[in-house]
Amino acid sequence: MLRGLDIRDMLIIDRLELDFQPGLNVLTGETGAGKSILLDSLGFVLGWRGRADLVRGGAEQGEVTAWFELPEDHPAQAVLEEAGLPTGEELVLRRINTRDGRKTAWINDRRASGQVLRALSETLVELHGQHDDRGLLNPRGHRAILDEFAGTAPLRAELREAWRARSSAQKKLDAARAALAAAAAEEEFLRHAVAELDQLAPEQGEEADLDARRRLMQGAEKLRADVARAHQALGNDGAEGPMNDALRWLEGAADGVEGRLDEPLAALTRALAELDEAADGVVRCLEALDFDPLELETTEERLFAIRALARKHDVAPDELATLAEDLRNRLDAIDNGAGEIAALETALRQADETYAALAERLTAARTEAAARLDAAVEAELAPLKMERARFVTQIEAAEPGPDGRDEVSFTVATNPGAPSGPLAKIASGGELSRFLLALKVCLAGDDTQITMIFDEIDRGVGGATADAVGRRLARLAEDGQVLVVTHSPQVAARASHHWQVAKRVEGDATLSTVLSLTPEARVDELARMISGDAVTEEARAAARKLIATD
Template structure:
C-alpha cells in the first residue's frame, strides 16, 4: 500500500509530507483548494506525463516521492528484480521535473526510465476518476479480474501449459518441414559433397597424426643426408676423389721407400707406418659404422610425399567447407544424415504433424473448459454487479461481461476468447465498452460497483477514487460511502470527495486548503483529529456558516462510522 507521499514545489504546494495507513482515507476541501494537485503529484510519481507548468513559480524543479509497502510476492517485486533493482519491504518511486520540462525518474534512488516507473506504478496504484480510468478499462485486466472472481486457478494454468506444449510441437513440426524442404532443395549439391568427402574419408585426429608423421620423416631425411655426407668424405664414390683411407695408403707407400741408414739400424719410418696402419683401421671402422647407420636410417621420400599430399587434401577440403580439419568427419556424418532425412523425412514430418495435432486438441479441450468456467463466472459477476447498481443511482444501467470467441490465429496462453466489460446506462441502449460511457459520474459509480465485487481479486493494493460521488447526494452518497468502506476492508482506498456521507466513512481524514503565505497562494493539507473532522463534515453539510444542527448531523454521520 501507499505509506507516504512527499511533494516539493508542485504548482501551489511548496513542501508537503503525508503519511497513509490501510483502509479508507478521505480527502476533502473547498473547490479550488488544490485536491487535484495531489492527484497530479501522485501521478507524476507513478509515471504520468509531466509538464513544466507543474513546477511551482519561482522554483527550479518539482519533485515527488511515493513510498509503498508491497505485500509479499507482489508482481512489482518480480518486475524490479528482472531489472536488477533490489526491493524488499519498501519501494520508493520518485520523479523530478525541471523548469524546462525534462524529467528524471528513480526507483529506490536508482535512475530508471519513465516506462519502468510507469509499469511499476500501474502495479501499485489504480486511479478511478471521472475522466480517467487506469486499469479496469484494459481488456487484459478485465480478463484477469473475471478469472480471479470466479475461475479456478488450475484451469488457467492448464491452458497455459497446453499452449506451451502446442507451441513446442508446432515449432518441431515447422523445423522438420523446413529441414526436409531445405534438404530437398540442396539434394544434388549434397550428394556431390558427400561423394567427394567420402572419397577423401577423413578420420578423427588425422591431421595431428599426419603432421607428426611428416615431422618425423623430415627429421629422418635430414639425418640420412648428414650420414651420406659423412660417408662421402670418408669413402668418396667418385674415383677421382681422395678419401682419408686412400691418403693413408699413399702415405704408407711413400714411407716404405725410405731405407734405413745401415742394415743394422732401425727402420726410421716404423713408428709412422704403425700410426698410419692404426689410422687406416680407424677409418675403416668409421666407414663400417656409418654404413650400418645409413642402412638403419634410410629415408622414404615417397612416404613423406604421400603424407604431405594427404595433409594438403584434408586442409583444402576444410577450407572449402569453412570448417577445421578436425570437423570434417562430423561434417560428413551430418551430410549423410541430411541425405537420410530426405529419404525418411516424410515419415518424420508425419510424426511431427500428428504430435502437433494432438497438442492442439489438448489445448482446445483445456481452453474449452476455461471458457465454460468463464461463462459461468461472467453470469455470476453480472448478477453481483447488478445488485450494486440500484443503490448507486444506476438502477437503469446494465452491466454485461462479453466473451468473444477468438479466431485460432489469436488463441493464446490465456485462452480462446477475449473478455470485455460492457455497460448500457439506459434501457434499449446497446452495451458499450466502459471507456465509452458518456457520463463521468455514472462511470465512476460503475467502477465503484465493480470494485466492490472484485476488490478481493484485485492485484493492485491501492485504489484512488476522484469524486466518485459527483452529482449524487443523500441516500446515493451514503451508498457510495458504504461501498467504499467495503472495498477498503480489502485494499487501501484514497478518495477525493465533496460528500459528507462519504467523508464520514473514512478511517483517516485529510483536509486540503488554500491560503496566502508571503503574498503567494499555497496549498496545505491537514490531518484532522476527531474534533476537526466533525467540524469539517459539518462545514460540508452547511456551507460557510456551520450551525449546531450541522454539527449534530455530522455527529449522526460519524456515529455509525466510528
C-alpha cells in the first residue's frame, strides 16, 4: 500500500508531501493544475519510462520519494530479497533526476537500478486509464487476465513443468540424432582407425621404454667390451685373486702380532665383500647387454610404428591408448544409436502426451471461465449505461508453449448488430474506460496488496453513469487502496480521502500544490466541479446531497 509521496523540484512542484490512506483516494482540480504531474512523479520513482524534462526550471535536480507499507507475504519482499536489498514492513524508494538527465535511485537507502525499480513496481502499483496499453488494449495480456479470473495458477505451474520436460526430451533427442548423424558420416574411418589401433595395441609409457631399449642396444657392443674388461679386472685373475692371497697371508701372521692385524683383516674382508657385490652387478649388466640383433630390429619397428600412428592422429604417443578408447566409444554410439534414439523418442512421446493432456485441461478451464467472465462483465456494463454492449472472450488455437496452446483476445460490440472487434478499434475513450472498470470489478478478489491508480477513467461520462463508475471504484477500494484522478463530482463524492490539486503564482513562477480537504472544503470542491468557477449555494446543496448518498 502506498503511504506517502514526497516530491521536490519536479516540473511545477517545488515541494510537496502527501500521506495516502487505505480506501478510495481522490485527486481533483482544474485542468493544468498538476494532477498528471503527480502521476508522472510516481512513475518516475517507480522506474517507469516517461517524459525526460521533469526537473523544475531553475533547479539543479528533482527528487521523488515514495514509501509503501508491505505485509510480510507481499510479492515485493521476494523481489527485494533476490536483489540483495533489505526487506521489512516499510519500503522506501528515492530517485533523483539531475538537470543533465542523470538518474540515481535508492531502495531502502541502498543504490539500485531502474530495472529493480520496475520489477518492484509490478508488485506495488497498477495504473489504468483510457490509454491502458498494458491491460485491455494489449492482446498479449488478455490471456493473463483470463487466467487470473479462472484461477488457473496451479494448473499452469503443472503445465510449465510438463513443457520444460517436453523441451528437455526434445533437446536430448535432437542432440542424439545429430551425434549419430555426425558419427555415421565417419563410420568407415572410425572402424579402420580402431582396427589399426587395436592391432598395434600401444600402451602408455611404451614409447619411452622402447626408445630407451633401442638406444641401449645400439651402444651395447662397445659398452659390453668395456664392461667385460672391467669384469676381468675385478675377477680372480684381476683384483680378487691378489686380495684373497693378501687375506690368507695376513690370517697366517695374525696370531704372532698380538691383534695388530685385526683391523686390517676386517677391512680387507669388507673390501672383498664389496668387490664381490660389484662383480655381481657387472655380470648382470653383461647379461643385459647380451642381446639378439633381431631384437633391435623388432624394437625399432614397433617404436617407429607407434610414432607414425601418433603423427597420423596428431596426438602424443602416450595418448594413443586413450584415443583408441574414445574412438571405440564413438563406434559403440553408432552401433547402439538406434536403440538410444528409440528410447528418447518414446520419452518425448510420453512428455508430449502429458503436456497435451494438461494443455487440454487448461483450455477447458479457460473456456469455462471465459463464459463466466463475459457474463460478469456484461452484468457490470448495464449500470454503466452500456447494457446493449457485448463483451466476448475469444479463445483460438495457438502454437504450443509453456502457457498452453490458446490465444486469448477480448472483443466487443458496443451496439446490437454492430460488428465485434478488438477493444482498441471498437470502443471510444469513455466506452473503453467503462469496459476496463467492469473488468477490474469482475477480477477483484482477495489480493488487495497492490495499489490501483485510475487516471481520468470517468472522462466522457456523467450523471448516473458517473455515479455507477464511482460506486464501482469504491467497491474496488473496500479492502485495499485505489487512487483516482477525476473531474467527475459523482466519483469524487465516493472518496474516503479527498485531495485538491491547485496552482499558485509566486513572482514569475507557477507552482502546484495539493491540499487535503476538510469536510467543508470538500463540499466547496464538489460544488466547483458541479457548477464551475461560480460556486452557488445550490451547487453546495447538490454537493452535500452527493456526499450524503455515499
